[in-house]
Amino acid sequence: MALIVGLTGGIASGKSTVANLIRSKGYTIIDADVEARLAVERGEPAYNEIVAFFGKEILLDDQQINRAKLGEIIFNDEEKRQKLNSIVHPDVRRRMLNKREEAIHKGEKLIIMDIPLLFESKLTGMVEKVLLVYVDEQTQLQRLMERNQFTEEEALARIRSQMPLKDKVPLSDAIINNNGSIEETEAQLNQILIDWKVM
Numbered sequence: 001m002a003l004i005v006g007l008t009g010g011i012a013s014g015k016s017t018v019a020n021l022i023r024s025k026g027y028t029i030i031d032a033d034v035e036a037r038l039a040v041e042r043g044e045p046a047y048n049e050i051v052a053f054f055g056k057e058i059l060l061d062d063q064q065i066n067r068a069k070l071g072e073i074i075f076n077d078e079e080k081r082q083k084l085n086s087i088v089h090p091d092v093r094r095r096m097l098n099k100r101e102e103a104i105h106k107g108e109k110l111i112i113m114d115i116p117l118l119f120e121s122k123l124t125g126m127v128e129k130v131l132l133v134y135v136d137e138q139t140q141l142q143r144l145m146e147r148n149q150f151t152e153e154e155a156l157a158r159i160r161s162q163m164p165l166k167d168k169v170p171l172s173d174a175i176i177n178n179n180g181s182i183e184e185t186e187a188q189l190n191q192i193l194i195d196w197k198v199m
């Protein structure tokens with residue numbers, strides 16, 4: 001029997017960092033950001049809906065979606081963000097469920113579903129346990145600004161479009177505090193996997 005874990009957190013809290021640690025131990029990761037990217041490729045139904053709603057201005061010369069431009073729009077306009085969510089999320093949900101089925105059929109022992117908006121999009125029914133990657137607000141802001149070369153304002157717009165990380169703490173089964181070093185994060189991860197009897 002597979003244990004299906006939802007890995008979540010906030011933007012730049014360290015989900016990918018933890019996912020990479022888990023991957024290096026040989027476990028399967030299903031990544032909602034990857035599926036969301038595939039869902040909006042040229043020729044996909046969501047692509048056409050996005051262009052119809054947001055206009056050709058959000059396309060690059062090669063007709064792919066200009067993600068930086070679309071991000072700039074939706075993280076500064078709640079209504080437009082909800083609209084984009086309503087176009088993309090049903091497809092992402094379907095893709096995630098398909099990937100989960102594939103992994104279950106392969107007989108995997110541990111299946112990690114990396115879903116940034118697990119709570120916001122009410123997807124907790126897809127998983128058995130929730131593992132939260134937590135950082136304090138200041139660390140989140142600093143790491144996001146550094147990683148994406150965002151101004152403070154750009155970073156805050158993205159952070160504020162999500163449920164505050166501290167509100168996700170009481171809803172989670174296990175929490176990794178990622179304010180410290182990667183080594184400290186890996187030690188916490190190992191202990192959780194031991195507690196859950198998958199390592």
Ligand SMILES: CC(C)(COP(=O)(O)OP(=O)(O)OC[C@H]1O[C@@H](n2cnc3c(N)ncnc32)[C@H](O)[C@@H]1O)[C@@H](O)C(=O)NCCC(=O)NCCS
Nearest residue numbers: 010011032033036067068070071085088092116117161162
């Ligand atoms: C707006 C888009 C084009 C920006 O693309 P970009 O390459 O800059 O960012 P990327 O997709 O890697 O997302 C980075 C992070 O932003 C956060 N984020 C993305 N979309 C949203 C959203 N709709 N609401 C809140 N936070 C979001 C997540 O924490 C995510 O991990 C893209 O994020 C998108 O299509 N979003 C809608 C789909 C979605 O909700 N994806 C998130 C997981 S399903």
Ligand SMILES: Nc1ncnc2c1ncn2[C@@H]1O[C@H](COP(=O)(O)OP(=O)(O)OP(=O)(O)O)[C@@H](O)[C@H]1O
Nearest residue numbers: 011012013014015016017116143147178180181182
């Ligand atoms: N413990 C740590 N110490 C120092 N830097 C870290 C640590 N954990 C993560 N980082 C850095 O912080 C940034 C955010 O981490 P990461 O990309 O793993 O977050 P994420 O939650 O997957 O983000 P997103 O959902 O926005 O893609 C990255 O630049 C990463 O290298």
